[in-house]
Amino acid sequence: MLSYILRRLLMTIPVLLGITLVSFMALSVTADPTSAILGQHATLERMADLRTQLGLDDPIPVQYYHYLVKLAHGDLGRSWMTRAPVITEIAQRFPHTVELTVLAVILSVILGVAVGVISAVKQYSWFDNVSMIGALVGVSMPIFWLGLVLIAIFPVKLGILHVSGLIDPKLALTSFEPKTHFYLTESLVTANWEVFRNVLGHLVLPSFALAAASTALVARMTRSSLLEVVNQDYIRTARAKGLSERLVVYKHALKNALIPVFTVVGLQFGALLGGAVLTETTFSLPGVGKLAVDAILNGDMPLVNGIVLLVALAFVLVNLLVDVLYGWLDPRIHYS
Amino acid sequence: MSSEPIPAPAGAPLGSGAAPGSTVPALVAEAPEESLWGQVWKRLRRHRLAVAGLVVFVLLVTASVAAPVLAPYNPDANDYTVQLQGPSRAHWLGTDDFGRDILSRILWGGRRSLSVGVVAVAIGLGLGLVVGAVSGYAGGWLDNLLMRIMDILLAFPSVLLAIAVMSILGRGLGKAMIAIGIVAIPHYARIVRASILSIRESDYVVAARAGGASHFRILTRHILPNAMAPIIVRATLGTSEAILEAAALGFLGLGVQPPDAEWGAMLARAQEYIRVAPHVTAFPGLMITLTVLCLNLFGDGLRDALDPRLKA
Numbered sequence: 027m028l029s030y031i032l033r034r035l036l037m038t039i040p041v042l043l044g045i046t047l048v049s050f051m052a053l054s055v056t057a058d059p060t061s062a063i064l065g066q067h068a069t070l071e072r073m074a075d076l077r078t079q080l081g082l083d084d085p086i087p088v089q090y091y092h093y094l095v096k097l098a099h100g101d102l103g104r105s106w107m108t109r110a111p112v113i114t115e116i117a118q119r120f121p122h123t124v125e126l127t128v129l130a131v132i133l134s135v136i137l138g139v140a141v142g143v144i145s146a147v148k149q150y151s152w153f154d155n156v157s158m159i160g161a162l163v164g165v166s167m168p169i170f171w172l173g174l175v176l177i178a179i180f181p182v183k184l185g186i187l188h189v190s191g192l193i194d195p196k197l198a199l200t201s202f203e204p205k206t207h208f209y210l211t212e213s214l215v216t217a218n219w220e221v222f223r224n225v226l227g228h229l230v231l232p233s234f235a236l237a238a239a240s241t242a243l244v245a246r247m248t249r250s251s252l253l254e255v256v257n258q259d260y261i262r263t264a265r266a267k268g269l270s271e272r273l274v275v276y277k278h279a280l281k282n283a284l285i286p287v288f289t290v291v292g293l294q295f296g297a298l299l300g301g302a303v304l305t306e307t308t309f310s311l312p313g314v315g316k317l318a319v320d321a322i323l324n325g326d327m328p329l330v331n332g333i334v335l336l337v338a339l340a341f342v343l344v345n346l347l348v349d350v351l352y353g354w355l356d357p358r359i360h361y362s
Numbered sequence: 363m364s365s366e367p368i369p370a371p372a373g374a375p376l377g378s379g380a381a382p383g384s385t386v387p388a389l390v391a392e393a394p395e396e397s398l399w400g401q402v403w404k405r406l407r408r409h410r411l412a413v414a415g416l417v418v419f420v421l422l423v424t425a426s427v428a429a430p431v432l433a434p435y436n437p438d439a440n441d442y443t444v445q446l447q448g449p450s451r452a453h454w455l456g457t458d459d460f461g462r463d464i465l466s467r468i469l470w471g472g473r474r475s476l477s478v479g480v481v482a483v484a485i486g487l488g489l490g491l492v493v494g495a496v497s498g499y500a501g502g503w504l505d506n507l508l509m510r511i512m513d514i515l516l517a518f519p520s521v522l523l524a525i526a527v528m529s530i531l532g533r534g535l536g537k538a539m540i541a542i543g544i545v546a547i548p549h550y551a552r553i554v555r556a557s558i559l560s561i562r563e564s565d566y567v568v569a570a571r572a573g574g575a576s577h578f579r580i581l582t583r584h585i586l587p588n589a590m591a592p593i594i595v596r597a598t599l600g601t602s603e604a605i606l607e608a609a610a611l612g613f614l615g616l617g618v619q620p621p622d623a624e625w626g627a628m629l630a631r632a633q634e635y636i637r638v639a640p641h642v643t644a645f646p647g648l649m650i651t652l653t654v655l656c657l658n659l660f661g662d663g664l665r666d667a668l669d670p671r672l673k674a
């Protein structure tokens with residue numbers, strides 16, 4: 027097991043290097059910092075000086091090496107929009123995206139497993155039919171449109187929950203001095219219920235919109251996986267022993283049926299990080315996805331680049347974690 | 363497996379290819395190929411949802427192609443006397459903030475949204491086919507290198523990678539097609555490579571090689587045709603993903619630029635008026651969902667029809 031983890035970590039290195047190489051090339055193709063720094067009216071001479079100063083005349087491999095060294099120090103350059111270091115910009119926004127994504131994962135697991143189990147237990151019932159059609163529609167719907175529909179129904183029509191933002195500005199000014207950017211977690215830990223309720227109220231619709239597609243996938247996976255497990259010999263044995271159907275399904279079958287579901291959930295993390303771009307734009311949430319879109323629309327290349335790089339890194343690491351946990355959950359899997 | 367009733371009017375008896383008794387007719391080259399697709403169609407036809415998906419999708423495509431004839435108004439013509447109206451007899455789906463007819467914009471927008479899907483898949487499939495075929499057939503270090511590059515592309519969430527590519531290329535419909543196509547390359551490359559690896563050592567390929575066929579001929583004549591099934595299924599489902607991604611790029615303002623109509627971009631515009639005219643957001647989204655749903659249904663059915671073994 028340990029050697030597998032080590033080998034898996036080693037295999038990640040070329041991918042990580044590849045990601046940095048892609049990001050480096052993208053940056054050198056798109057971003058000529060000289061005109062950005064000096065403005066449009068700089069003389070050619072001054073631009074040439076600056077190019078030498080910044081090392082832009084060095085051979086490409088040397089530049090890439092310098093880029094990696096800077097990266098290792100957490101230096102992703104400065105945003106052209108705000109002049110702040112890219113890493114600080116991201117550090118302020120990423121926690122919001124993490125909370126949104128984790129909330130969506132929790133939602134999709136709870137809803138998806140519940141629907142999947144009921145569908146499997148009552149196979150071909152009206153509930154099964156309706157929820158499986160719902161699951162099909164769920165994966166076919168653009169997340170941002172679902173977000174708009176939710177906005178049109180809840181805040182606009184019914185006057186509940188919120189159209190945009192993460193916290194009421196008034197509340198943020200009066201009764202909340204966050205030490206971190208994990209608003210939801212921090213207000214929960216410090217038992218600041220007013221803020222907690224407010225932030226959660228802001229996050230309900232976005233996380234629901236974000237979770238829809240994964241919920242559908244989890245429900246379908248749980249259903250088919252449970253139906254498969256239920257036909258196995260050990261379940262027949264459990265039934266033959268006279269165990270109640272409830273015990274058979276929830277204690278014996280579900281445990282094994284959930285293993286493939288877990289993989290789906292793990293793989294969904296990446297899709298959710300991508301989906302967060304759309305959800306955050308729809309609901310104007312100040313997460314890293316919204317930041318990426320703003321950065322692109324403003325042509326802020328270092329910022330775009332930093333975000334893409336960090337999200338890809340997060341994605342690779344989450345996949346690694348899922349692989350390792352998978353082996354721990356299912357001892358039948360041998361890593362040789 | 364095949365508990366299907368033997369269809370009486372299915373034409374010549376040699377159509378059922380590998381009948382144990384048949385000796386000479388089974389060697390006729392075209393016979394099995396024809397019957398394969400005939401069988402697929404027969405299986406697909408019984409898959410009602412898949413057929414429904416195909417029919418509705420064809421209708422949607424036809425309506426978009428016929429937009430110049432069908433659209434009641436000029437999709438880009440502003441009319442400030444009828445801003446943000448609900449559905450009426452004059453404007454079946456209402457009007458947007460410029461007083462433009464939503465039905466006309468949906469029909470014209472469909473041309474762009476659907477063509478992004480098709481072109482992006484063509485780009486992804488074309489390049490993926492080359493990468494996968496070279497990788498699977500050549501093997502060795504080249505295979506390793508190409509597959510690691512594919513791994514790197516897969517390390518980015520797809521929407522984010524498309525956005526990143528657009529940040530290099532710039533905005534616009536054609537660039538969105540390229541970005542979405544690039545994102546799809548690794549998926550096709552992997553499928554092609556896997557199929558080729560499973561076929562490469564089969565007897566008929568060995569026979570072709572022994573017969574002196576060139577690498578190119580073996581690849582294009584013997585291997586790829588037999589690897590088509592999973593590729594076609596992937597391309598069908600890939601088209602639905604590409605349409606979703608195109609709509610997403612349009613929504614973010616990176617795809618089609620105003621005033622051109624496109625379903626995703628229409629939604630972005632409609633969001634600003636969601637408090638006053640929520641109905642404007644309804645129809646473009648419904649069209650995207652319907653299109654993607656149809657393609658998904660058809661793709662699922664096609665997968666079952668092409669490979670009955672997969673159907674549990």
